[in-house]
Amino acid sequence: PSVGELNGDRSNFRFGMIPNEPRSYGQCDFEVDFKDRRAEPPANRQGDIARIYFYMRDQYGLRLSRQQTQLFEAWSRMDPVDEWE
Known part of the structure; x- marks a missing residue:
């Protein structure tokens, strides 16, 4: 999907984990839960x-809230710095 489409759908939603990972963007592993106002980027x-x-x-x-900090710490451990970064 285009960057604009994802940005528009993500809006100002918080990042979080979305169970059952519904995909609305074809092969792009980015989920948006409009009901809970959350977005989950690719792993x-x-x-x-x-x-x-x-x-x-x-x-x-x-x-950052305690919950956001804990989520981001877990994400940072699961996806460590790579050569590109």
Whole structure:
């Protein structure tokens, strides 16, 4: 899907884990739960996103809830820094 389509559908939803992983974007492993207002990026990008949020927290004072911090810590462990990053 186009970046605009995902951004539009994700809106301002929080990141989280979505059970049963409904796919609305063909082969793209990105899920959006409109009812619970959550979005789950592909597993191979979750750590990247987590570290971006940690950077924003550390550099600019972005506030993360305890739940968000725990989720992002788990994502960072499951998807460690790769060569591209």
